[in-house]
Amino acid sequence: MAYWLFKSEPDCFSFADLQAAPESTTGWDGVRNYQARNYLRDSIKQGDEVLFYHSNADPPAIAGIARVVREAHPDPTAFDPSDDHYDPKSDSDAPTWVQVSIQAIRPIEPPLGLPRLREIPELAGMELLRKGSRLSIQPVSPAEWSAIMKLAGPAKPKQSKPRSKPRTERSK
DNA sequence: GCCAACGTTGGC
């Protein structure tokens, strides 16, 4: 099993959007960079785990963890003339662009902001932190993954009923 | 909004 980082602008599609999607799952469409495409097509396997990164956010941050639930298959947005990611050069018999499907596992709360990540010695070599790094699909090493899991803290228990506490607080 | 760092395009 391998680890990856997927970038998304939260204004466009956030981790909360993934959680809200049917079965907390979405096809990761719209990737139009060959290096990222090659990862999607050749390297990313079912069961691989994914850091969901919010780019162009304040602050940019790792916001959640997801899992690959379906390996590479054609990206339908490449064939849709009304889609921003339409690619008239892509042949439906040999699609240029592929997507994988990912499912939300859990959010990271609070999100791990870029400034915080830069403080972590184990992450010094991380692709994300390299100056000028723009790749939207990046491999993450096991060492980087485990360092981030430590920072992420334990998963929140899911919404158990407060027993001894009165319900004075409203959830957001 | 600025701009550095890339990636892509297209003339030659």
Add this chain to the structure above:
DNA sequence: GCCAACGTTGGC
């Protein structure tokens, strides 16, 4: 195949 021009990404 070179490379200048242009477009995009994304932190700040």
